[in-house]
Amino acid sequence: MDKNLSKQVLGAVAKKTGRQISESALRKIADGVTPAALQDEKQLRQLIKQVSAVSGVPVSESTIREIVGAVKKSSLKPGQLESMMKMMLKK
Numbered sequence: 001m002d003k004n005l006s007k008q009v010l011g012a013v014a015k016k017t018g019r020q021i022s023e024s025a026l027r028k029i030a031d032g033v034t035p036a037a038l039q040d041e042k043q044l045r046q047l048i049k050q051v052s053a054v055s056g057v058p059v060s061e062s063t064i065r066e067i068v069g070a071v072k073k074s075s076l077k078p079g080q081l082e083s084m085m086k087m088m089l090k091k
Contacts, residue, residue, distance in 0.1 A: 017057050025054045
């Protein structure tokens with residue numbers, strides 16, 4: 001994870017949610033992501049819930065379904081997670 005980009009992502013999350021997330025917590029989650037996890041719905045749901053728990057922002061079931069569908073359609077790779085997070089935070 002690029003250090004400058006991760007700081008930008010953390011800053012964007014803090015601005016959007018009003019909550020601080022530690023870089024180490026975000027890095028720990030990101031380091032555990034594999035290409036297989038991004039295509040497995042159960043693992044992807046678990047990942048979304050981990051991010052939700054760390055950020056303190058609840059995620060509805062409909063939002064989880066939307067994220068799962070978008071990730072599976074895009075064939076997202078772990079290295080692209082930060083780009084996806086930045087894109088989602090712009091909404």
